[in-house]
Amino acid sequence: MKKIVLGLLLGLLFSSPTLGKDCSIKTPTFDWSKKLWMFDGKELYDDKRLGESYHLKSPHRNKSFSYYTYNKGLNFIDQKTLDKELSSAIGDMQYVYSKNNKKKLKDQMYILPIDKFQKYLVMKNFISKGEFGESLFETSTGSKRYLEIVAVGTDNYCFHKIRYSIQLPMASDALPYALRIFELDLEMFYEAMKN
Numbered sequence: 721m722k723k724i725v726l727g728l729l730l731g732l733l734f735s736s737p738t739l740g741k742d743c744s745i746k747t748p749t750f751d752w753s754k755k756l757w758m759f760d761g762k763e764l765y766d767d768k769r770l771g772e773s774y775h776l777k778s779p780h781r782n783k784s785f786s787y788y789t790y791n792k793g794l795n796f797i798d799q800k801t802l803d804k805e806l807s808s809a810i811g812d813m814q815y816v817y818s819k820n821n822k823k824k825l826k827d828q829m830y831i832l833p834i835d836k837f838q839k840y841l842v843m844k845n846f847i848s849k850g851e852f853g854e855s856l857f858e859t860s861t862g863s864k865r866y867l868e869i870v871a872v873g874t875d876n877y878c879f880h881k882i883r884y885s886i887q888l889p890m891a892s893d894a895l896p897y898a899l900r901i902f903e904l905d906l907e908m909f910y911e912a913m914k915n
Contacts, residue, residue, distance in 0.1 A: 746913070750912035752912075796877070802849070809870045810851055813868065843910050867884075869883070869884040882906065
């Protein structure tokens with residue numbers, strides 16, 4: 721984990737704050753409440769290389785959806801750089817959960833089958849790969865299972881990163897169901913942001 725953080729810091733130090741495309745988020749005029757979501761804030765980071773983030777939450781299955789767009793001062797982002805960014809995002813998520821006493825990430829992460837999504841070809845410059853795992857949230861009444869997703873993509877100028885969390889139902893097909901919900905939420909978000 722220390723190597724990931726050190727790599728991120730060195731990358732920021734050796735990239736220029738004046739380089740790279742502006743990766744700002746155009747705030748959509750979409751009515752999120754029609755899809756059972758609530759706008760939960762937008763952040764503009766002081767360091768322009770870190771870009772912006774946009775957050776949604778929903779009481780339905782305790783969902784959260786965060787979108788980040790940034791360039792780290794790079795003029796061009798290739799597949800190798802994107803792969804490193806996904807690894808870094810997963811490492812960051814694992815580190816955060818390791819410090820949380822109530823929510824623990826299970827050890828295994830799995831490849832997210834984004835290429836099987838119905839609108840993959842439309843969205844591939846937005847989100848093209850990711851991983852998912854399960855977490856347990858301890859409550860006074862027992863553990864609640866969650867699906868945790870990190871996905872990344874690039875248009876070759878900006879990183880696009882999604883962090884998504886949804887409470888899993890008790891049903892035996894909980895994981896495929898939750899992945900399908902993520903796919904639909906990702907499509908909804910993509911359509912809202914591009915308009």
